[in-house]
Amino acid sequence: MNAVRAGTVAAVDLGATSGRVMHARVGANTLELTEAVRFPNGPVRVQEGGRDALHWDVTGLYAHVLDGLRAVADADPGLRSVGVDAWAVDYGLLRDGRLLGEPYHYRDERSAQGVELVHAQVAAEVLYREGGLQFLPFNSLYQLAADLASGELGEATRFLLIPDLFAYWLTGRQHAERTNASTTGLLTAAGTWNEALIDKLGLPWQAFPSTISPGTPIAGLLPSLNLPFAGAGPAVTAVGSHDTASAVVAVPMDASRAAYISCGTWGLVGVELERRVLTDESRAANFTNEGGVDGRIRYLHNVMGLWLLSESLREWQRRGLQVTLEGLLAEAAELPRPAELFDPEDPRFLAPGDLPSRISAWFVERRMRGPASPAGTVRVIIESLAQAFADTVGRAAELSGVPVETIHIVGGGARNALLCQATADRSGLPVLAGPVEATALGNALVQARSAGLVSGDLETLRALVARNAHIIPFDPR
Secondary structure (H helix, E strand, O other), X not given: OOOOOOEEEEEEEEOOOEEEEEEEEEEOOEXXXXXXXXXXXXXXEEEEOOEEEEEEOHHHHHHHHHHHHHHHHHHOOOOOEEEEEEOOOOEEXXXXXXXXXXXXXXXXXXXXXXXXXXXXXXXXXXXXXXXXXXXXXXXXXHHHHHHHHHOOHHHOOEEEEHHHHHHHHHHOOOOEEHHHHOOOOOEOOOOOEOXXXXXXXXXXXXXXXXXXXXXXXXEEOOHHHOOOOOOOOOEXXXXXXXXXXXXXXXOOOXXXXXXXXXXXXXXXXXXXXXXXXXXXXXXXXXXXXXXXXXXXXXXXXXXXXXXXXXXXXXXXXXXXXXXXXXXXXXXXXXXXOOOOOOOOOOHHHOOOOOHHXXXXXXXXXXXXXXXXXXXXXXXXXXXXXXXXXXXXXXXXXXXHOOOOOEEEEXXXXXXXXXXXXXXXXXXXXXXXXXXXXXXXXXXXXXXXXXXXXXXXXXXXXXXXXXXXXXXXXXXXX
8 A cells, every 4th residue: 555644534424323523544554543523313303294203403413513523623724535424315305405304314104105105116126126225114215205295305406315415515516425325226236326217206306416436526615614724625525425335444354255244223234245136035135235435335234233222221211220331231241141032123123212112022922031121131132133143144145155254343333242242152253343433434544545645445445444443353152
């Protein structure tokens, strides 16, 4: 890897439960990450047409992002670049550049109507053959169909996915970055909008902006933002704007024989490929073919993830229990492995609310012995997730032909030693945990390569991660 000298970039990383702005120093042998600001994120529940609707507070998030960039500017006025990644499928609708309302949260129930509307026009197997996308009831095309039926889409002249919306607010430029656009169900294998499908569904194809690839310079920051950077200030650079696409960049793996689990709110479990897998078996297993950086394919399946823990913790605290996740994990580690597990992919666990009661009900309905305490619930969540991870890794290997010998866990789940060990035990494969901030690292690496601070392919970038990140091994027992 050749580079003139190390330089700095800022990674804006917006997750479904928290966001952060990270200050990264990157060079041929340098990869350092400093947190500038971290802030919570979550659904906002409002009354809407006689129902509780879930939205995102994106304007509040944007204020936090600007605070983070100001903090970076104070520390480093010579910053080279800014990149934005976020969760998938959700979007803002704009008219003449103005946001029409806070975007819906993907857990909002309205998308169920969209599923019925879309499948009445296009068979599920046709959607898979064209888009390669797993079925999730909140995929963008289902949400858009619901917006069309309600009349909300008719008011819009532009559709922008969440990270593209933030890039627009920072630069004034509108585009669709391909890794996140690939999660809409409306992108072709060539990375362009599927106009025939868009027309068939009655969606306004003129609302979809042109697509760009990770590493593309977008524009400079708008002067009206009054950010105190030196000179012209940093450029905004497109990265793998789907947070998992950025995370996979920073998995220090040999993709020819490894699987990854990007573990946060969701557990994204899969392998990296050069070509899509569109077989009937792949569709039946509900595996997705999403865009990755440098044209790679993220062949993966969504498992519910750490949402099960965080939402359970919120419920216990709402009930007045004095519990913390760290304390419950320590108690759970002392308990025996549960004899019975539950299915974390059951749709009942998707909506916010009282997850512990829903988990208990799952066991009661099957006349199985469920957990009897919060610590017991935590342990059964951990073991059920680990089994789902192990099963999904095995299925990914079978369907893709990748001979998986190692599992890499990155993201917040890499901090959870109980989950990492359970995944190793249940898969029979060694687990390498870390880096925790893989998404921000991948975001920063793509920017740094675009700015000429580093060079090389994904394997070269991953070697830099391997030399600098803290990785913890877990061997199966």
